[in-house]
Amino acid sequence: MDSAVLGVLLVAGKLTHQENYCQQFRNDKRCQLIAVTDETDVSPERRRLNRELATELGIHYLPDLDEALTRDDVHLVSVCAEPERRGRILIKCVRAGKHIYIDKPMTPYLATADAVSKVVKKMGVRSQMFSFIHQPWVQRARYVIESGEIGRLVALHADCLFAKGPAGNAKLGSPRRAQYPPQHFTFVDSKAELYAMGVYALGLVHWLTQRVVKTVYGYTANYFFEAHQRNDVEDFGFLSLTLEGGLTATITGGRVGWSSHGGEGVNQVYLIGSEGSSLIDAYRPRLEVYDTGLPWTAPEINPQDPMGFWRSTQKAVNTQPKRVFAPFSRLIPAKSDESYFIDCILEGRESEMNAHQAAILTEVLLAGYQSAATGTVVSLPLPRS
Amino acid sequence: MQYWTTLNQAVEANLEAGRVGKPVFVRCTAAMVESAEMMKDQLAEMIYYVNGWFSSSVRRVYVLGAQVKSHLATSLEYQSGGTALLVLALDHNEPQVDLIVLGSSGAIYHREFVQPVRDGSLTPKVTDQVQKIMIAVDQSLATGKPVNL
Numbered sequence: 001m002d003s004a005v006l007g008v009l010l011v012a013g014k015l016t017h018q019e020n021y022c023q024q025f026r027n028d029k030r031c032q033l034i035a036v037t038d039e040t041d042v043s044p045e046r047r048r049l050n051r052e053l054a055t056e057l058g059i060h061y062l063p064d065l066d067e068a069l070t071r072d073d074v075h076l077v078s079v080c081a082e083p084e085r086r087g088r089i090l091i092k093c094v095r096a097g098k099h100i101y102i103d104k105p106m107t108p109y110l111a112t113a114d115a116v117s118k119v120v121k122k123m124g125v126r127s128q129m130f131s132f133i134h135q136p137w138v139q140r141a142r143y144v145i146e147s148g149e150i151g152r153l154v155a156l157h158a159d160c161l162f163a164k165g166p167a168g169n170a171k172l173g174s175p176r177r178a179q180y181p182p183q184h185f186t187f188v189d190s191k192a193e194l195y196a197m198g199v200y201a202l203g204l205v206h207w208l209t210q211r212v213v214k215t216v217y218g219y220t221a222n223y224f225f226e227a228h229q230r231n232d233v234e235d236f237g238f239l240s241l242t243l244e245g246g247l248t249a250t251i252t253g254g255r256v257g258w259s260s261h262g263g264e265g266v267n268q269v270y271l272i273g274s275e276g277s278s279l280i281d282a283y284r285p286r287l288e289v290y291d292t293g294l295p296w297t298a299p300e301i302n303p304q305d306p307m308g309f310w311r312s313t314q315k316a317v318n319t320q321p322k323r324v325f326a327p328f329s330r331l332i333p334a335k336s337d338e339s340y341f342i343d344c345i346l347e348g349r350e351s352e353m354n355a356h357q358a359a360i361l362t363e364v365l366l367a368g369y370q371s372a373a374t375g376t377v378v379s380l381p382l383p384r385s
Numbered sequence: 386m387q388y389w390t391t392l393n394q395a396v397e398a399n400l401e402a403g404r405v406g407k408p409v410f411v412r413c414t415a416a417m418v419e420s421a422e423m424m425k426d427q428l429a430e431m432i433y434y435v436n437g438w439f440s441s442s443v444r445r446v447y448v449l450g451a452q453v454k455s456h457l458a459t460s461l462e463y464q465s466g467g468t469a470l471l472v473l474a475l476d477h478n479e480p481q482v483d484l485i486v487l488g489s490s491g492a493i494y495h496r497e498f499v500q501p502v503r504d505g506s507l508t509p510k511v512t513d514q515v516q517k518i519m520i521a522v523d524q525s526l527a528t529g530k531p532v533n534l
Binding site: 154155157159161167168170172173174175176215217219221222223224236238240241242246248250252256257259260261266268270272274275276277279375376377 | 405406407409410412414416444445447449450453455456458460462464465466468470472474476477479481483485487488489490491492494496529530531533
């Protein structure tokens with residue numbers, strides 16, 4: 001294994017967040033990418049996309065996950081399989097004694113979330129779900145809370161709204177009829193966005209407060225995209241939460257369209273304290289820079305990825321970054337989420353967004369979906385069958 | 386300048402011009418209330434403006450904030466499907482407001498950190514509809530449940 005310490009196995013390849021995660025693991029000198037793998041019965045298209053990433057990275061594609069997990073040179077598995085099959089793969093990896101890096105959210109199923117959390121604890125491996133908690137603006141929010149400058153935290157309001165996708169073609173005029181439990185979460189052209197984006201905002205609330213959520217009131221909507229409506233998944237949602245100790249919070253999560261923000265989207269948290277308030281925004285402080293260059297325009301729609309989910313498909317249609325906002329945070333050297341996880345493994349400590357925390361977020365999100373479907377406040381914990 | 390009335394006019398003008406499509410979601414977080422006693426009056430005023438932006442009636446209200454007097458977070462669901470999250474908090478002499486109006490094909494943002502956020506121009510304009518909503522706000526605070534109108 002040369003001088004590298006940890007061998008990293010990648011589950012799922014192109015057109016998943018593995019496109020991002022693998023680059024961070026590759027950039028970390030303490031890691032060596034071993035191979036891309038997946039379940040043997042994946043679709044031919046998924047297999048092709050997995051092979052494509054392996055080829056691009058110059059590593060092997062191992063078509064049998066079970067076999068790949070027997071390798072002694074694999075210490076850590078980065079799992080980006082689709083949400084519907086992610087949980088069972090995580091359990092397999094943990095049972096094989098591997099540490100797991102988990103695409104977000106961990107799983108849409110409560111029983112699976114509990115099972116992953118339980119098996120991670122039993123096997124004593126390290127786990128981490130991707131989140132925003134290591135980003136400089138979120139660290140700043142924690143500092144504001146811990147410094148006491150706003151007094152005792154009373155409430156917080158977090159937004160994660162992604163400015164991608166060709167918005168403006170949803171049929172409007174009436175409330176969405178939400179179903180519980182939701183059946184599907186990911187399509188080529190849409191995702192359940194309260195699930196996919198709301199988990200970031202919810203993760204912030206959970207991490208910043210370290211408080212148990214007691215009740216959830218949720219709402220889901222189709223505001224922007226015909227594709228989400230056609231596939232019966234929401235493009236926007238919010239949750240109103242009560243937490244232990246009298247704290248309250250609201251979160252929004254959604255995909256709101258290319259033209260809806262000067263940057264990549266709204267990422268902010270408003271902290272309300274007993275002696276003051278503080279709004280922490282990923283894009284502030286910032287410069288705004290205007291020049292004689294052509295104004296930014298949305299990219300052509302890539303039929304492989306109409307909403308702009310993935311790095312490679314956006315590169316293929318030459319998507320340009322928005323350049324007006326120049327947030328200071330881009331200049332702050334920050335450790336990647338992946339490198340933070342490597343620290344946890346090598347130093348023998350728990351990640352602050354481990355499988356147990358991820359399971360808690362799954363439960364709150366599911367409570368939110370139940371609330372959206374029933375129009376009632378849902379108390380936690382949810383009943384286990 | 387009457388800050389709130391002018392802000393309302395500015396938002397209305399952009400919505401009427403169709404620049405962001407149809408308004409679908411409003412997030413307004415305002416730490417601008419001098420005292421807890423003024424909280425509901427200012428919420429009523431905010432609701433008055435947001436009702437105008439949606440041009441629809443409210444069908445359900447849910448409020449967080451029963452346990453503290455310094456903060457209210459109200460969700461409004463409109464017959465049209467639009468929604469709003471309106472948060473009010475004490476300003477501690479540092480008034481600030483953050484407004485996001487999401488349209489179906491664009492968005493309006495507004496952020497003001499100091500005066501004139503608290504210039505006295507936010508004063509109750511209680512229509513019948515706002516009055517009904519404020520009764521629902523009280524019911525939701527008392528029961529901890531959403532209230533259908």
